Every structure is written in C-alpha cells, then in structure tokens.
Amino acid sequence: MRPLEIGLASAVAVAVLSAAVNHARTSSSNAALAASRIELDRLSTENAALRSRLASLEKEAAELRGAVGELADLKGRVAELEGALRRSPAAEPKTAPPDVALVTRPVREEKAEPMEADTFSVRWTGLVSPRFSEVYTFYTESDDGVRLWVNGQLLIDNWTDHAPQEDSGTIELAAGKKYEIKMEMYENGGGAVARLFWESPSQTKEIVPQECLFPPAPETGNGLRGEYFDDMEFGERKVVRRDATIDFDWGEGSPTDGMAPDEGDNEDEEDDEEEEEEDAPAAPAAAPDEKPEPEFE
Numbered sequence: 001m002r003p004l005e006i007g008l009a010s011a012v013a014v015a016v017l018s019a020a021v022n023h024a025r026t027s028s029s030n031a032a033l034a035a036s037r038i039e040l041d042r043l044s045t046e047n048a049a050l051r052s053r054l055a056s057l058e059k060e061a062a063e064l065r066g067a068v069g070e071l072a073d074l075k076g077r078v079a080e081l082e083g084a085l086r087r088s089p090a091a092e093p094k095t096a097p098p099d100v101a102l103v104t105r106p107v108r109e110e111k112a113e114p115m116e117a118d119t120f121s122v123r124w125t126g127l128v129s130p131r132f133s134e135v136y137t138f139y140t141e142s143d144d145g146v147r148l149w150v151n152g153q154l155l156i157d158n159w160t161d162h163a164p165q166e167d168s169g170t171i172e173l174a175a176g177k178k179y180e181i182k183m184e185m186y187e188n189g190g191g192a193v194a195r196l197f198w199e200s201p202s203q204t205k206e207i208v209p210q211e212c213l214f215p216p217a218p219e220t221g222n223g224l225r226g227e228y229f230d231d232m233e234f235g236e237r238k239v240v241r242r243d244a245t246i247d248f249d250w251g252e253g254s255p256t257d258g259m260a261p262d263e264g265d266n267e268d269e270e271d272d273e274e275e276e277e278e279d280a281p282a283a284p285a286a287a288p289d290e291k292p293e294p295e296f297e
Contacts, residue, residue, distance in 0.1 A: 115228060115255060120229060121233065123182070130176075130200070130203075133174045137200070139167070140197075141164060141166050142164070145159040149181065150171050151171065192252070194246055223245070226239075
C-alpha cells in the first residue's frame with residue numbers, strides 16, 4: 001500500500017477506537033447516575049419517615065411537659081394546704097368521725113371525799129385516738145412521780161420525787177384508731193402537778209384534748225376515768241370521776257378541793273331508791289276480822 005493510504009487507514013482506526021471508548025464511558029456514567037438516583041430516592045424516603053417520627057415524638061414530649069406542669073401545680077397546692085394545716089391546727093373541724101363521736105350522757109361518779117394535800121396518787125385510764133397517722137411524742141409534766149403507757153408500751157417512767165419536770169416518749173399511731181392509755185402519778189409533799197401533752201409532725205404541742213380521749217368500757221362519752229387515792233401506793237381510793245383532760249396544778253392543796261360530783265348524781269340516787277322501793281315486797285293485807293293498827297306520825 002501507498003504510504004498515504006496507510007496513514008489514512010490508521011487515522012480511521014484511531015477514530016473508531018476513540019468513539020468506542022467514549023461510548024463505553026458514557027454508558028458507564030449513565031448506569032452510575034441511575035444508581036445514584038435510586039439511592040437518593042431511598043434516602044429521601046427514609047428522611048421523610050424520620051421527620052414524621054420526630055414530629056410525633058415532639059408532640060408526645062409537649063404532652064408530657066404539660067402533665068408535668070399540672071403535677072407541679074398540684075404539689076404546690078398540696079404543700080400550701082399542709083402548711084396552712086400545720087400553722088392553724090385549731091382550725092380543724094371538731095366534728096369527730098362516727099367511731100369517736102362525742103357522747104354527752106351524764107356519767108355517775110363517786111362523791112368527792114376529802115383527801116390530804118400530800119401523799120396521794122392518781123390513776124387515769126381509757127383510750128386515745130390520734131388525728132394523724134404518724135409518730136407522736138407524748139410529754140408529761142409532773143410533780144412528783146409519773147408513768148405513762150400507750151398501747152401497752154411504757155413510754156415514760158420517772159417514778160421519783162422531783163420538782164415540776166417534763167418527760168417524753170414516742171410511738172407511731174394511726175389516725176382514728178383508739179389505743180389504750182394509762183397514766184399514774186403520786187405526790188409526796190410540796191406542790192403537785194400532772195399534765196399530759198402530745199405532738200407530731202402535723203400536730204403542734206398541746207394538752208391532749210377531750211375529744212381525743214375516751215373512758216374505758218362500758219363507760220361512754222369523752223375524757224378519762226380518774227381514780228384518786230389517799231396514799232402513794234393506790235391503796236385507799238377516795239374518788240372516781242371523769243376528767244376531761246389531764247391538766248392539773250393543785251399547788252399545795254388537795255386534789256379534791258373544789259371537786260364536786262356532776263349534776264345527775266342525786267337523781268341517780270333517787271332513781272335507785274325508787275327501784276329499791278318497787279322491788280321491796282308489799283306489806284300483807286289485814287285479815288277481815290282484824291282491825292288495822294292505827295298509824296302514828
């Protein structure tokens with residue numbers, strides 16, 4: 001072949017080869033582009049799903065924040081009410097629940113016999129019902145010796161001669177439940193004091209009130225049964241009466257000074273006499289032939 005023809009053939013071959021290479025490159029690029037578009041579509045779909053889930057979570061979070069705010073408001077209100085209750089316990093309604101309702105039926109007591117101002121003893125028994133379910137601290141102020149039991153537990157034991165002194169003991173109680181309570185004291189010269197207080201986280205320190213005290217069965221009403229003895233060993237009992245609370249400062253006088261039985265004692269005695277007269281057998285009637293003996297005044 002002539003050199004010219006050889007050169008032309010070479011140029012054609014190079015052009016064909018270049019075109020084939022360019023075509024292959026274009027086909028490969030189109031395939032990669034299609035794959036990229038498919039991946040982009042998949043990512044867009046996942047992104048939309050994630051955005052939808054995020055919006056749902058934000059809505060739930062907003063609802064939870066609202067509930068937390070309402071709970072905080074309620075806690076604040078409860079705290080305000082508890083604070084008001086602690087500051088003014090006397091504002092509590094005095095109406096007791098049915099099982100601790102006040103009973104005002106008169107209670108018969110023994111006549112107040114004179115007692116010496118010194119060397120006497122007193123025992124109070126009955127039930128106590130707290131207002132709150134929590135730990136209570138009971139306090140006694142005494143001159144001289146004192147002992148206190150609540151629910152069978154000896155909380156205070158200061159059975160010694162001493163000037164007016166305060167002692168205390170604690171016990172956990174349930175609101176509205178009645179617990180046995182017993183307090184004893186003796187006096188051995190000089191002044192004589194007997195007082196019973198209580199206190200709890202919700203109850204300011206005060207004399208245990210009458211509406212929370214009950215006598216032992218079968219007695220009814222409120223207060224404690226008080227037995228007064230004319231010695232220090234609970235031997236010679238002189239008086240049995242109902243004491244509304246234990247809040248006494250007899251000084252150097254006798255515990256029976258100014259002590260009078262409740263109204264109704266005389267009526268009870270009259271009723272007893274009438275019952276005895278009714279129960280007494282009737283006098284036999286005079287025989288027909290006998291004349292009744294004249295009555296003399």
